[in-house]
Amino acid sequence: MRERTWSAGAYLAEFDSADALTRAAHAMEESGYSLLETYSPVPVAHGLRRSTSRLPIAVFIVGALGGLASYLIQWYANAYSYPLDIGGRPSHAVPAFLIPTFEGTVLSAALAAFFGFFIVARLPQPYHPVFDIDGFERATVDRYWLAIDAADDRSSPDLTPRELHRLDPLRVVRLEGGS
Amino acid sequence: MSAAARPLVEQPPDREPWPVMRGEHPAAALTDHLLAPLWRSSPTWWLLFGLSSLGTLLLLFTVTYTVARGIGVWGNNIPVAWAFAITNFVWWIGIGHAGTFISAFLILLNQRWRGSINRVAEAMTIFALVNAALFPLLHLGRPWFFYWLIPYPATMGVWPNFKSALPWDVAAVTTYFTVSLLFWFLGLVPDLASARDRAPSRLKRLVYGVFAMGWRGSGFQWQRYRVAYVLLAALATPLVISVHSVVSLDFSIAQLPGWHSTIFPPYFVVGAIYSGLAMVFVLLLPLRRAFGLYDIVTEAHLSAMAKLMLAMGLMLAYSYVVEIFMSWYSADFAEQYTYLTARPAGPYAIAYWIMTVLNVVTPQLFWVRRFRTSTRVLFLASIGILVGMWMERFIIIVTSLNRDFLTSSWHIYMPTWVDWGILAGSLGLFGFLFLLFVRFVPSVAISEVKELSIELGRDGAELAGAAGDA
Known part of the structure; x- marks a missing residue:
């Protein structure tokens, strides 16, 4: 599983703890989303299911x-x-x-x-669409983000923000730019 | 020593086990505290930086003088062909070992306390290796031909002789330096990203952004990062053992009494880690005070490292005893003369007894719990051990060379001012590089310390559950 390139219309939810992020990631995975990614200042212990590194x-x-x-x-x-x-x-x-x-x-x-x-890890990569989000800088300090790609089969403008809000995030943002 | 398994109750300061972290540290405040030295300097920093710059200038001057005039300006000559240069080489490279020991060995043993000190130790390794590599190059006599040591298809048609110890050193030291540098940089990437995202000005943001390489902390990046980091740790671990073993082969494959011994590889490795831990203390204790790191570098760290130093000191003392015993047991006249007469009572007896007292007696302090956590005792004992270890390298090299089998070729070696100048200058360069490091690079592994604080429940997220904490 490679890291996704985000397209416009992706949704990101901000959380204030690793636990909240873990819970949210598992909940979204269970509701059928597959194109998910987390962003965190420290490695999340029980994150998303991932392929083994080769x-x-x-x-x-x-x-x-x-x-x-x-x-x-x-x-x-x-x-x-x-x-x-x-x-x-x-x-x-x-x-x-x-x-x-x-x-x-x-x-x-x-x-x-x-x-x-x-x-x-596809680094160095000076620009990434998520950097456009105001306040995303705190992802390397003390904030935890969950992202859902717009290309996800289950993702829709009506459903996804509502489902994210149910997980009690600090806020939900929609990615406008992106590649 | 497992941090996670320990109960999260604050211990009174005089009782073990001490906590590996004190106080409540919300992630943002902790990040800002650890990044603070990057955004402002202090008068003390400028003072020390000025002094070490002078030392670096002294090094530049003495090295230029050596290269321009030839190594005849040094005191060494046949039979003492190796003297200060190789003593300094072995001493500096030994100091480098503690960095890899702390960062690679301890990560494989899952010692979580290493997170607060590994960055400093790794930086120390790299700067010590920069100094170490300088000496054999200068000792070549014509350092501008150093590339003859590298196997490349030259028009001359000759190759390095891989049955000689010199190309082994080249292989061992370049590998060690490269792996240490890669390991250090990989560990830095997430912290450089934090520095990028906290930078107070656009220029700083840009500079740290370039070095952070676009790190954004995605789950995918973290997972692959951990894999690569542990792989590098596993690869660096055998280097802790191998590098000084290879250096010791320079000596032990020779037939000289005092060098020709199978105990050399482990004996050198133990001495290397010993002197390296002492250097970590010398750098860490002032840093802990200057940057206010008392909460994350606690008595648990000091005590654990002091115990390691005691263990290494005991193993070193054992090596000394075995060396002396083996020389007697060998019934070889030259061996017995070197160990039983020339070293303890010969012309360099003062250096021998300084070495013995400082290396064998000093660590015995750390049987006492109070001394293991006293910064003053630790600092002074570490300086003593560093001096003692330098004397050990000097004794091994010079006393074996100056009196070998033929009394007619005996010779007293005395260093010249250039020898002393290069030694002092190399200390200056070490300080210079280290000061630049603490000013421009996060000197504590921020993401690892944050992870630990979350694991220990010391991130301030659940204040109610942490009542009673200082």
Whole structure:
């Protein structure tokens, strides 16, 4: 499940606590909405149902490839391209090569985790329609928002605001701009 | 130490367990309090900044002088080929270890108290590594050829020798620096977004907005963020163990008495975390006072870190004893001479006894509960431990080199003013970077502390249920 691109006509409700947001999100999910998203200053412990991240698999694969590449570089450099005979020691020195191999594995896995996150989270993204809402700044401070996309099958101008108001939010706003 | 499982009753200050957070902190007030240093500076900050700038200038001057004249301006020469430069390198890189230990190790062990101090510790790691990396580069003699250490298809047709410890160091230190930087920045993103959204002027909003990368705290972003953050923590954790182990191999793969020992990797790692925790105290205690962090950096934090320091100090003392025992047990004349005569009674005996007293005796203070939470004792003991650990690196390097197997090649090493200038200057650069950090970057992980305050019911949302709180 990717994060949605909001279109005009999306509804957002503002709450003042994580608990209120969690309750509202679950209630809306139960009434049949599917294109929902939450915005919160801290991670919401029991949020919406979401797919499992595939990031760990990507990190594992990139890490393994990075380790392999590190080993091959050393083998190519010291055992194949330019072997040095130092006191008859083997030019293909597995124990010595393992140290940079370990470091190469960790480095590539960490780079994969970092850049992988920004790719899946679609960041950096300087502009997003929700930023147009007056007071949305507090979503990174102390306010909790629930959003319902206009493309949701159940969403309608008559029903959705009323259902949101029933959850006792601070206010409900309709997104005018959007992509 | 699990914060969530603890009853939410305020403890009297002299009794354990202490709360990991005090008082009522509504989210908006807490955010503004922790962001306040970003919007205004203080005369103390300017004073310290001025002093550390002078130190940085001293570093620039001594480094320029070294590069222009060659490393002959340093006191080291054969047989003492490694002296201040490598001592400083090992010392600084060791200090860096506590940052990763606190932020990565403790997150995997689910120690929630780390949230108040991890940002400071991570910043310390990065700045210590900047300093550390400087020294081997200068010690190369021709630092402008540093890129010869990187395997690239050069027209010369030669490659780095991966059977040597130097490319291992390059791999270990660059990996450590990169991973620490990524981990630090990823942790910062939600807090930079808070800074963006609280910025008092358009320019500040724009600058923090650029670094926040458009973070908006959606549930999807948070969920993927946690996955990536824990992954990075898990990847950084083996680095805590491996980096100083690799550094110690520089020594232990040599045949020199005093270096050639299998105890070196764990011995170095323990010493690294030990000195790093001491540096965390030296930075955190003044910061706690300056920014009024008493409610979120409580006695629980100080005591937990003091206990860690005591544990590391005991393991270090054990390593010292084992080293001495093994030299006797080896029945090797050169080994016995180094450990039993040259170090305790040789020309550098003063440094040896400073090291032993400061590193072994100082942490014993922390058997006493009162000392574990006394900021004055913690601060002074930490400075003592930092000095002691620097002496340890000096003793390992210089006493082993200055008297090895052949008495005819014995040599007394003395540092020059350039050596001292670079050491003092590197402290200046460290302070300079750290002061810029506390002024322009949120120095406490705001979103983590907020999460903790909500979990502990200290966010002021249910005032009725929290009667009796200070």
